[in-house]
Amino acid sequence: MRGRDVLVLEAANAIATETSSRNSEVIHAGIYYPTGSLKAELCVAGRRALYDYCASHGVEAHQCGKLVVAVDDEEAAGVPALFARALANGVERIRMIDGAEARRLEPALNPAVQVAIHSEVSGLFDSHAYFLALQGELEDRGGAIAFDSPVLRGRVTRDGVELETGGASPTRVRARLVVNSAGHRALEVARQLEGGPGYPGLAMHWVKGSYFVASGRAAFARLIYPMHSRASQGLHLAIDLGGRTRLGPDAEWLPDDAGPPFDYEVDLARAGHFYQQVRRYWPGLKDDALSPDYSGVRPKIVKQGEPSADFLIDGPEAHGVPGLVNLIGIESPGLTSSLAIGEKVAALAGD
Numbered sequence: 457m458r459g460r461d462v463l464v465l466e467a468a469n470a471i472a473t474e475t476s477s478r479n480s481e482v483i484h485a486g487i488y489y490p491t492g493s494l495k496a497e498l499c500v501a502g503r504r505a506l507y508d509y510c511a512s513h514g515v516e517a518h519q520c521g522k523l524v525v526a527v528d529d530e531e532a533a534g535v536p537a538l539f540a541r542a543l544a545n546g547v548e549r550i551r552m553i554d555g556a557e558a559r560r561l562e563p564a565l566n567p568a569v570q571v572a573i574h575s576e577v578s579g580l581f582d583s584h585a586y587f588l589a590l591q592g593e594l595e596d597r598g599g600a601i602a603f604d605s606p607v608l609r610g611r612v613t614r615d616g617v618e619l620e621t622g623g624a625s626p627t628r629v630r631a632r633l634v635v636n637s638a639g640h641r642a643l644e645v646a647r648q649l650e651g652g653p654g655y656p657g658l659a660m661h662w663v664k665g666s667y668f669v670a671s672g673r674a675a676f677a678r679l680i681y682p683m684h685s686r687a688s689q690g691l692h693l694a695i696d697l698g699g700r701t702r703l704g705p706d707a708e709w710l711p712d713d714a715g716p717p718f719d720y721e722v723d724l725a726r727a728g729h730f731y732q733q734v735r736r737y738w739p740g741l742k743d744d745a746l747s748p749d750y751s752g753v754r755p756k757i758v759k760q761g762e763p764s765a766d767f768l769i770d771g772p773e774a775h776g777v778p779g780l781v782n783l784i785g786i787e788s789p790g791l792t793s794s795l796a797i798g799e800k801v802a803a804l805a806g807d
Contacts, residue, residue, distance in 0.1 A: 457597060462594065466605060467606035474640055482792070483519075487541065498789075499796075501793075515586050519579040520579050521678045525565060550575045566738065579679075580695075605623045606621060616633065616779045617630075634649075636783060637801075639755065640716040642784045643757075653770070659757070665706060668747060669701060670702075676738075680693040691733045703734055706729060722748035757785040
């Protein structure tokens with residue numbers, strides 16, 4: 457819309473085939489992320505923009521709300537701090553409620569639930585329709601997508617960046633501005649740019665998240681999230697737009713030598729962990745109700761056991777290379793934040 461000629465070099469044969477399409481399709485409120493972080497800022501701004509975008513572009517979105525529930529003393533003790541963080545992050549229409557009110561809202565909850573956070577602005581949306589709307593807008597405004605065009609290498613030049621692509625039709629592309637949003641391969645692409653920032657000391661780590669669906673009639677109307685504690689990894693529940701009860705993702709840290717392309721098959725043996733964790737807040741989950749659905753892989757720039765890292769969104773002011781913006785480690789809430797991320801990238805890119 458600024459008058460740039462825009463070309464998307466897409467490594468795959470379709471758009472949004474990695475983390476963008478292999479997630480919960482949850483529209484996050486912005487509760488969990490450290491106040492002042494990019495994740496907190498861009499999640500709240502992105503969520504507001506995303507609801508508006510879906511409404512104006514005919515993309516299905518359901519602002520169903522969410523309950524974050526605490527089922528024991530340790531979890532309950534952490535609720536006030538999480539609630540305070542949500543308020544500090546600017547999350548609106550959110551309140552703390554007791555267990556009795558939580559069960560009035562969702563009768564299938566465990567009677568042991570002591571306290572909950574009720575977020576009214578959390579929801580779900582049709583991410584695939586959203587991707588198609590974005591693609592349509594890009595192409596309507598004269599942008600183009602070159603599929604099967606993975607970036608192999610490149611170099612910084614006096615007036616921009618030159619890239620070399622592989623695939624069926626290898627080519628060279630010269631651009632005044634390059635936005636590296638290569639997902640799982642973003643760090644790899646950044647390091648393949650001669651004269652660009654090499655990010656010494658930075659390493660990618662991978663967390664596979666599997667999802668299961670529960671058979672039978674849906675028992676909840678809202679998203680249900682457990683409080684994180686030493687005992688629980690926080691498997692959440694959602695009623696997807698098709699009316700299915702979907703559980704997950706779990707967190708399976710892959711070996712250090714893992715890398716894309718990934719095996720997305722869901723291991724049936726992981727169902728036992730799902731039963732155990734989900735029954736802490738939904739005791740009515742029946743035996744043999746779970747069946748595997750799909751999985752995704754989150755790109756992490758921290759090791760297992762370390763605090764979660766913020767988004768890494770670097771423009772020329774950060775790394776000193778004109779005409780280059782790198783986006784690395786864009787995991788949850790990246791999808792909710794996507795429109796706000798786009799605004800930030802546009803600002804970093806300059807006029």
